Amino acid sequence: MSHAMAERVLIGERELAPYLRGGGLADRARGLLEQQEETWELLRKGYESLRTVETRLFEFDGYAVKVQFNPGRLTSSSAKVDDKSIKERKCFLCPANLPSAQRGFLYGGGYLFLCNPFPIFPEHYTIPCVEHTPQRILPSFSTLLSLTRELADRYTVVYNGPRCGASAPDHLHLQAGDKGFMMFDEEYPRLKGRIGVTLFKGKSLAVVSFSHYLRRFVAFESDNQETLERAFSTFYQEYQGIVGGDEEPMMNILSSFDDGLWRLAVFVRSKHRPSFFFAEGENRILLSPAAVDVGGVCTTPIEGDFRKITRENIVEMFEEVSLEAGQFEALKSNLREALRGTH
Numbered sequence: 001m002s003h004a005m006a007e008r009v010l011i012g013e014r015e016l017a018p019y020l021r022g023g024g025l026a027d028r029a030r031g032l033l034e035q036q037e038e039t040w041e042l043l044r045k046g047y048e049s050l051r052t053v054e055t056r057l058f059e060f061d062g063y064a065v066k067v068q069f070n071p072g073r074l075t076s077s078s079a080k081v082d083d084k085s086i087k088e089r090k091c092f093l094c095p096a097n098l099p100s101a102q103r104g105f106l107y108g109g110g111y112l113f114l115c116n117p118f119p120i121f122p123e124h125y126t127i128p129c130v131e132h133t134p135q136r137i138l139p140s141f142s143t144l145l146s147l148t149r150e151l152a153d154r155y156t157v158v159y160n161g162p163r164c165g166a167s168a169p170d171h172l173h174l175q176a177g178d179k180g181f182m183m184f185d186e187e188y189p190r191l192k193g194r195i196g197v198t199l200f201k202g203k204s205l206a207v208v209s210f211s212h213y214l215r216r217f218v219a220f221e222s223d224n225q226e227t228l229e230r231a232f233s234t235f236y237q238e239y240q241g242i243v244g245g246d247e248e249p250m251m252n253i254l255s256s257f258d259d260g261l262w263r264l265a266v267f268v269r270s271k272h273r274p275s276f277f278f279a280e281g282e283n284r285i286l287l288s289p290a291a292v293d294v295g296g297v298c299t300t301p302i303e304g305d306f307r308k309i310t311r312e313n314i315v316e317m318f319e320e321v322s323l324e325a326g327q328f329e330a331l332k333s334n335l336r337e338a339l340r341g342t343h
Helices: 003-009 013-019 025-039 041-050 071-077 083-088 138-150 183-195 225-243 303-308 311-321 325-342
Strands: 054-059 064-069 105-107 111-115 124-128 155-160 173-178 196-201 205-213 215-222 251-258 261-268 297-300
Touching: 013 025, 025 041, 025 105, 025 111, 025 138, 041 071, 064 183, 064 303, 138 155, 138 173, 138 225, 138 251, 138 261, 183 196, 183 205, 183 261, 196 325, 205 225, 205 325, 215 225, 215 325, 225 261, 225 325
Parallel strands: 064 297
Antiparallel strands: 054 064, 105 111, 111 124, 124 173, 155 173, 155 251, 196 205, 205 215, 215 261, 251 261
16 A cells, blocks of 8 residues: 555544544454544445344244345445456455545554445444455455454454455455344354264364254364464365365355354355346345355345245245255365364
């Protein structure tokens, strides 16, 4: 980032100081949000809209999915992410293209901490790489873990793969939002013992798979960042081996840190959007699942879709976009063996 660009985008310490109440990254993020609500009209309107959302709750076997009507998410939910559309638009996460009123601060040298003007979470942040580089998890994984630990007091960190809900698949970014907001946050500890299958358990690593939560995922728990990085690298290799190809395997990640332990849930995917997203007329529902959706809070920006969506639609959507059951069983088997050989 050039000096002139830094002057325009980075918030000054004196400007931020009145909004800080303590130390740490989580308080700094909260302070930035307060400052931006006062000075950036687009963000203020986004949060005003968020406070009017309606919700519906659909209950399943020991867990639930919440659907919210959030008209402020129309742009993100309907974003065109094909190669042609991406090439023809300016990247909205590059510092040079940020709105004039948007401010942020640097994180880890190479990332910019920003407030999301189209929020889903009550406090919603986007953390893009300063450089324009493709959305990929491997180059950003250690940053995701460090960010998770530093934001542990208030926030969960999420990652959307380039073909799994990232509205900027051409620009590397993470997101963060309130702990406890997603249904998954409360349900995971309870369901782990009931429907989770342990694939590996060692001194500083536990790996558990879930096949019966509407969506399919693998959870990693560890108190050691290096161990977790190695385990995820093993998972990535085995996952790519199952689905083939050179592109990043499709995934959404929810990452949290509590009581000295990382919990990383990796939801494995086969499709970006369900078939009803592309249907015609009354059969169409504008719902494009990303990390927060697989975390149990689905967002639709169209009121008619919010009113008509059914429990069956939700089951259909998650079954369609999740990794196919047979492939997931193969992944579990291969991962179990690989972890035994490397941990």
